[in-house]
Amino acid sequence: MSTVCNRRDFIKTAAVSTAATAMTARSYGRVMGANERIRLGQIGCGGRGRLAHMAGVHKHDKAENVEYVAVSDPWRIAREQAAALCKDWYGTDVKQFSSYRDVLALKDVDAVLIASPDHHHSTHLEAAAKVKKHTYVEKPMARNMKELCRAVDAVKAANIVVQVGTQIRSLSTSTGCNELWKSGILGKASRIEQCRNGERPYWYHYVKDIKKEDVDWAEFLGNAPKRPFDASLISGWYGYLDYTDGPVANLGCHFIDLYSYITGSQFPKSCVCHGGVFTWKDEHKFTCPDHVEALWVYPEGFMVAYSSNFGNSGGNRHRFFCEKGQLIMDNWSAPTYSAEGGPKRDGSIRGIIPVKPIETPDHFLNWLQCLRTGKATRAPIEAGYVHSVVCLMAVESFKFGRRTTYDHAKRAILKG
Amino acid sequence: MNTDCNRRDFIKTAAVTATATSMTARSYARVMGANERIRIAQIGCGGRGRQAHMTGVHKHDKAENVEFVAVSDPWRFAREEAAALCKQWYGTDVKQFVSYRDVLAREDIDAVMIASPDHHHSLQLEATAKARKHVYVEKPMARNMAELCSAVDAVKAAGIVVQVGTQTRSLPSSTGCHELWKSGILGKASRIEQCRNGEKPYWYGYVKAHLPKSKELRKEDVAWDEFLMNAPKRPFDAEVYTGWYGYLDYTDGPVANLGCHFIDLYNYITGVQFPKSCVCNGGVFTWKDEHKFTCPDHVEALWVYPEGFMVAYSSNLGNGGGSRHRYFCEKGQLNLDNWGAPTYSAEGGPKRDGKIRGINEVKPIETPDHFLDWLQCMRTGKPTRAPIEAGYLHSVTCLMAVESFKFGRRTTYDHKTRTIRKA
Numbered sequence: 001m002s003t004v005c006n007r008r009d010f011i012k013t014a015a016v017s018t019a020a021t022a023m024t025a026r027s028y029g030r031v032m033g034a035n036e037r038i039r040l041g042q043i044g045c046g047g048r049g050r051l052a053h054m055a056g057v058h059k060h061d062k063a064e065n066v067e068y069v070a071v072s073d074p075w076r077i078a079r080e081q082a083a084a085l086c087k088d089w090y091g092t093d094v095k096q097f098s099s100y101r102d103v104l105a106l107k108d109v110d111a112v113l114i115a116s117p118d119h120h121h122s123t124h125l126e127a128a129a130k131v132k133k134h135t136y137v138e139k140p141m142a143r144n145m146k147e148l149c150r151a152v153d154a155v156k157a158a159n160i161v162v163q164v165g166t167q168i169r170s171l172s173t174s175t176g177c178n179e180l181w182k183s184g185i186l187g188k189a190s191r192i193e194q195c196r197n198g199e200r201p202y203w204y205h206y207v208k209d210i211k212k213e214d215v216d217w218a219e220f221l222g223n224a225p226k227r228p229f230d231a232s233l234i235s236g237w238y239g240y241l242d243y244t245d246g247p248v249a250n251l252g253c254h255f256i257d258l259y260s261y262i263t264g265s266q267f268p269k270s271c272v273c274h275g276g277v278f279t280w281k282d283e284h285k286f287t288c289p290d291h292v293e294a295l296w297v298y299p300e301g302f303m304v305a306y307s308s309n310f311g312n313s314g315g316n317r318h319r320f321f322c323e324k325g326q327l328i329m330d331n332w333s334a335p336t337y338s339a340e341g342g343p344k345r346d347g348s349i350r351g352i353i354p355v356k357p358i359e360t361p362d363h364f365l366n367w368l369q370c371l372r373t374g375k376a377t378r379a380p381i382e383a384g385y386v387h388s389v390v391c392l393m394a395v396e397s398f399k400f401g402r403r404t405t406y407d408h409a410k411r412a413i414l415k416g
Numbered sequence: 417m418n419t420d421c422n423r424r425d426f427i428k429t430a431a432v433t434a435t436a437t438s439m440t441a442r443s444y445a446r447v448m449g450a451n452e453r454i455r456i457a458q459i460g461c462g463g464r465g466r467q468a469h470m471t472g473v474h475k476h477d478k479a480e481n482v483e484f485v486a487v488s489d490p491w492r493f494a495r496e497e498a499a500a501l502c503k504q505w506y507g508t509d510v511k512q513f514v515s516y517r518d519v520l521a522r523e524d525i526d527a528v529m530i531a532s533p534d535h536h537h538s539l540q541l542e543a544t545a546k547a548r549k550h551v552y553v554e555k556p557m558a559r560n561m562a563e564l565c566s567a568v569d570a571v572k573a574a575g576i577v578v579q580v581g582t583q584t585r586s587l588p589s590s591t592g593c594h595e596l597w598k599s600g601i602l603g604k605a606s607r608i609e610q611c612r613n614g615e616k617p618y619w620y621g622y623v624k625a626h627l628p629k630s631k632e633l634r635k636e637d638v639a640w641d642e643f644l645m646n647a648p649k650r651p652f653d654a655e656v657y658t659g660w661y662g663y664l665d666y667t668d669g670p671v672a673n674l675g676c677h678f679i680d681l682y683n684y685i686t687g688v689q690f691p692k693s694c695v696c697n698g699g700v701f702t703w704k705d706e707h708k709f710t711c712p713d714h715v716e717a718l719w720v721y722p723e724g725f726m727v728a729y730s731s732n733l734g735n736g737g738g739s740r741h742r743y744f745c746e747k748g749q750l751n752l753d754n755w756g757a758p759t760y761s762a763e764g765g766p767k768r769d770g771k772i773r774g775i776n777e778v779k780p781i782e783t784p785d786h787f788l789d790w791l792q793c794m795r796t797g798k799p800t801r802a803p804i805e806a807g808y809l810h811s812v813t814c815l816m817a818v819e820s821f822k823f824g825r826r827t828t829y830d831h832k833t834r835t836i837r838k839a
Contacts, residue, residue, distance in 0.1 A: 190702050190714055190734025197744075199766035257822055272695040274826070278724040279606050279746070279766070291726050301701035303714050305730065311606020312744035314764030321613075321735035323702070341737030343615035343702070401826030401839030403697065415767050416824035 023077030030132070031161075031215045031374040032110060038066040038371055041103035041112045041133075043124055045073040045082035047206075048138060049115035054082060056364040057113070058089055058183070064368045070109055072097040074219040075210060075234065083102050098216035100124050102129045107241045111161075111371060114138055118244040120222050122147035126161075129154035138165040138368050139190035140249040140391050141256070141384035148388045149411055163367035163377040165382035170366060173335050177262045177327065181189055186337065187323030189263065189346055190304040194255040194318040194329075201280055201310040207215035210235050232284055239286035243274035246288035247308035248273065248398075249391040255306055257379065258332070259320070259388045266386060268296035268304070270416060271393035271404045280309035306394075325349050389413070418559075429664035437709040442528050444820070445643055447577075448526060454794060457486035457528045459516040459540055461498035463622075464554060465489070469704050470498060472787040473529070474505055480791045486525060489511035490642040493631060514639040520547040528793060529575075530554055533660045534667040535647050538563040541578075545570035552790050555680070556672040556814050557807035564811050565834055571804045579790035579800040580807035582680035586789060588780035589758050593685045594751060596778055599745040602760060603767055605686065609728040610752075612670070617703055617738040619662030624654045633658055663708035669711035670731035671696065671821075672814040678729055678741070680802065680810045681755070685743075689809065691719035692728070693828045693839070694816035702734035717817035721744030729817075749771050812836070817838040 002103035025401055032038050040057065042049050055067065061067060068086045073079040079096045079400035086094040097103055100120075103112060104127055111134035114124045119302040122142035128135045129151070141164055142148030155162055168174060180186070210231040217229045224242045227233070237243040244250050259265065263399045275292030309315070324346060325339040335355040361369060393404040396413050403416035450453050456464050456473065464593040470484060477483060484502045489495040489509055495512045504511040513519055516536075519528060520543055527550035530540050538558035544551045545567070557580055558564030571578055584590060596602070598792035624633055633654040640652045642709050647665045650656070655833035660666040667673050682688065698715030716730035732738070747769060748762040762768040784792060789801045816827040 024575070125536060189704070190733045191730075191738075193738070197764070199764065270697065270824070272697045272718075272820075272824075272826075274693070274695045274720060276720055277606070277726070278726070293718055293726065293728060295695075295697040295718070297697055297699055301699070302734075303698060303701070303716065303732070306718060307607075307728070307746055309607045309726070311604075311725070311746065312749065312764040312766065314749050315607075315609070315740075315742060315744060321738055323734065326735065326737050333825075341613070341615065341735040343735065371810060374738060397695070401693070403695075403824030407484040 012342060022079075030110070032371045034372060038064070038368065039069040039108055039110050040066060041070040041072065041106065042068060042082055043072050043100040043103055043112050043114045043121070044116035044138075045071050045078040046115065048079070049073070049113070050082050053113040053136065053364070054085055056362070058085075060365050060368055061089070062338040062372045064365070066368055068094055069105050070106055072100050072103045074098050074216040076214040081133055091345065099219050100127065104128060104133060109133060111135065115165075119143055119224050122151040123222060126151040126154045129158040129160055132158045132160060134161040134371050136163045136364070137384070139384070140245065140253045140388055141327050142388045142392070143245060143395075144390060145389075145411060145413055148385065148392070151386050152381055161217050161367065161370050161374070161377060162171065162381045162384070163363065163370070164257075164379040164381065164387070165363070166254055166379050166387060167363035168254050168258050168332060169261040169383075170360055170363040170378050171250075171333055172360045173333055173355055174258060174261065174354040175358040175360045177329075177335055179358060180264050180327070180337065186320065186327060186370070187342065187346055188300070189322045191303050191305065191321040192263075192319070193305040193321070194252070194257050195307045195309070195315050196251060196255070196308045196318075197307075197313050197316050198276060199313040201239060201286065201288065202251070203286060203288065204240055204280075207232050207236040208283065213286070223414040225278075236284060236286070238351070239284065239288050241287040243300070243340070244288065245395045247292050247393065248294045248306055250396045251308065252294065252306040252394075253387045255318070255393050256304075256390045257383060258329075259304065260383065260386050262320075265298055265300060267406050267408055268393060269299045269391055269405060271390075271397050273394040273398040275398065289398075292398065294397070296390065296393065305371060327355075328352075339361050398400070432479060439837075447532065447771075447795045450795060451481070454480070454482040454791065455485045455524055455526045456482055457488065457519040457522070457525045458484060459488050459528050459530045460536070461487050461489040461494040461521055462531065465494075465529070466498050467706055468499060469529040469531050469787070470501055472503075472785070473791070476507070476788050476791055480788070482791055484510055486511040486513065486522065488516050488519045490514055491633065492637040493633075494660065507602075515642050516543065517820060520544060520549065524684070527551060533643070534673060534688060535559055535665070536645055537647065538567040542567040542570045542742040545574040545576055548576060550576050550794050552579045552787070553807070555667065556676045556811055556833045558811045558815070559668060559672075561812075561815060561817075561834060561836055564815070566810065568804055568808050570652040577626040577790065577794050577797070577800060579786065579793070579806045580680075580802040580804065580805070580810070581786070582677055582802050582810060583786035584677050584681050584755060586783055586786035586801050587756060589756055589778055589785045591781040591783045592778040593752070594759055595781060596750070596760065597687075599684050602743065602748050602750060603765065603769055604723070605725040605745045606727050606742050607728065607744040608682050608742070609688075609744070610675070610734070610741040611730045611738050612674060612678070613730075613732045613739045615733070617662060617709065617711070617733040618674070619659050619709060620703075622661055623659035623707060624657075627658060635838050648667055656718065659707060659709070662707065662711050664710040667711065668814065668818045669716055670733070671717045671729055675717065675729040675817075676729065676810045676814050679813045680806060681752075682727065682743070683806065683809055684812075688721055688723060690766035690812055690829050690831055691816060692722045693826050694820050695826050696720045696817040697819040698821065705803065712821075715821065717820070719813065719816065739802070747822075750778070
């Protein structure tokens, strides 16, 4: 069995098509007028929704003439907290809903930001596209090829302005790395690697007591398997494979998106993935692996490794190992490069050199600006498609114990 | 298809059976007498054979009353060099043979050392056991389960003294790490990892192009069929002969050839047995040229153990940076970046308990070197430092990766049927 999407007339490569969004046809998502106020709805009002999305947009709301007008979350406390922020910022009482459907039904919402649990992303994105609302959607963008393709096709059909929430590529240093890469000074990569370790899985941090009566449980479950209300599931969903695909998809997608952006690489040729729950077995019965590693081989001739060990926090690193040296992203906001280890180093790199940052609008600002200019966003839908395919190759390999490959003509992940 | 060995009455675990070799039954290989001179033959006289085996034994030959009496190698130059060493050391003219068979046929040889190319190891080990000669055999010990099991069964049946050439476990610091591990101060491991990188694949160091003129490999000097043995037939090729480390017809590449040292070392230090499962990926990425090497110049294998940890071995020969060797544990880390001078610390351990402060050197514990241990065991009949069970274990672990790499499947191992299976 392979996971396949049948629509074949998909973009031939996932490369950014830079002019695609500047259009005015009525069936398409509206490009916002220069002086028009942009009205936003927040879908998902947890920490990510409030502290990243809402606060991130709020920094620019006056300058960019935008305002939140609605929020939704299945948990009453979260949506009330989000509404309280709006009251504080705008003095208004925004509309509050438990379901994203009610936000999308509002005619006075131009665009939405999606920060729901992972298993909702593609569903919410597709629904937003169908009602032609521009979208900022959290990563990872999808959990299987079918939902991914449906969402991407809906976005392309509606031509809405989408920013995928892999915001690291909008760091000024990331733009700098992309330029450095294009200069060719490092030569061809042989290995790109991130080890992202910790003393404890990140999902422990989120578990809290949530009251049943405050939660629209069916709305939280969405398309996940039916099960009775459980506070640990809704607050600790990061730790359960029913709602997320674990560390490679949830955090590794930042790494994947970043090297995809920096190097311009597209789809891997093959992937294997391995791991398990080793160190953290307790009453929460978390199912996400607390130690996992994925290995992708790229047609250009290099391997990518992402590993995440939550049994010891040492050993973190993030490197691009190349013919003429290394790009060191251990701190991805202060990358450096050197000739270290490069078999074809040619004297053009001396010592350890900071990558020169290149001023770049932040990820939220870029989206807001693109809503008016119709220009391609920094992380367009194609970028989300690439990171999703890369993640899903690992997810399927982990699940089935098979090396996976990807066929772009069929938009299918195959088992080797 | 599973790689299966049918003999089921194999040792239930590969743990060292501490008394198995002290026996005198006539069908078994002889335990050497206290004053008896041990007569050794070298099978495979390349760099490893001459500079590691022969030189390593020579250090002890007077004290241990041992002597090389024969050498064999398909390449005339190599066996003559080996014979010249013996002439220099003992003043004798040792017998020289093209084939290991001629060495094994001799009654005046008590023990052999095997440093042939990887694809010969298990066959020569098995033949040696059948000839009831003690043996020091290079790693990796086998290239498939059928040959591995035949060799191991022959060794068990003959009761010979075997030292497997994973000599890193005989470093005093390795004994120290083993004791440190047993103390429990580091707690449970979650990840054991070695990244062994380089600017160029090691096989380039051996190819003909890099040999001095005096060592030119001429067709007429080589017994080509003796080299090929059970590998696919092909015409004489000096590049293939000298550069066999780079061709999958003769070796299984970096995970088996060098990774086996890493594997054997954590097996020894932690006492773990067989992995539950393995995946492996890689390819020839950086070094594509006229040599047409087939071994991956970048490869990584991941094993999951039933005790609940993952092991990673990676080898990127496209950049020399990033090498490291660590045991990531509950209460800290064992740092083997330099495996001759390991250290440990509480770094990163979620259950660190204040017992480890700062970075500590692992206390070395005096240990006979790997060759000396073998020589001594031939007289005492005691188990060697790296007995046949250790070789079986590193071989199974390597082969799980080799098969996963080849077939793109997660592999598992069933010890009852001595079978590697595909998910």
